[in-house]
Amino acid sequence: MLDVQDHDAQLDRLGHRRRALPAIARVDQLTQQRAELSTRLELERTALSDLSAEVRKADSDVTQVRTRRERDQRRLDTGAVSSPRELEQLQHEIESLGRRISALEDAELEVMEQLEEAQAAVAGTATESAELDAELRAEVAARDEAFAELDREAARLHSERDRTAATVPDELLALYEKVRDQHAGVGAAALRRRACEGCRLELNAADLREITAEPPDAVQRCPECNRLLVRTHESGL
């Protein structure tokens, strides 16, 4: 009986170790970081795409005004305009278009700089993301390896436990399981030096007399905690 209890306790500890593996928390943390990074990358890619559109727009703006200035310049050069008033207007417009082109080019340059920054940000985040993926894969592999090792150990303990449990009468085993469920995983405890090892309380003389009066293989319960009490050579009876 105590052997079964011992195996069950070992299995409980193993289960606890499995749930408390540091790799589990690490995988969770990395998975969350990865999700955050993925959101950031998405935002940065959207910003990059918006800026690309802005650069194309700025470029087209400059081209449009340049084309107009070239057309004006041609009219001026070919002498198509003869009226001094119109000529003056044309020259005035060419100058004004020049200033406009200059301003548009400045604006385009600025957007291009932003575009470069956005490209660098996306590249940086993508690298970071790839590194994190590799780290996560390694951590998942380490976690799974630890799981597999603990599972192998649990399987070994389970078969040992089953072999031991087969020597315990079914009714007693069922009672043990029930008590174990109610008493934090400890259903059976040894009576050692007149104390129950389940609740650590010493039995009084009357209780001990009652136990001694029973046959050695009779099922006893601790009067304090109600666990199955198993007599040992060291019971002190």
Ligand SMILES: [Zn+2]
């Ligand atoms: Zn007890």
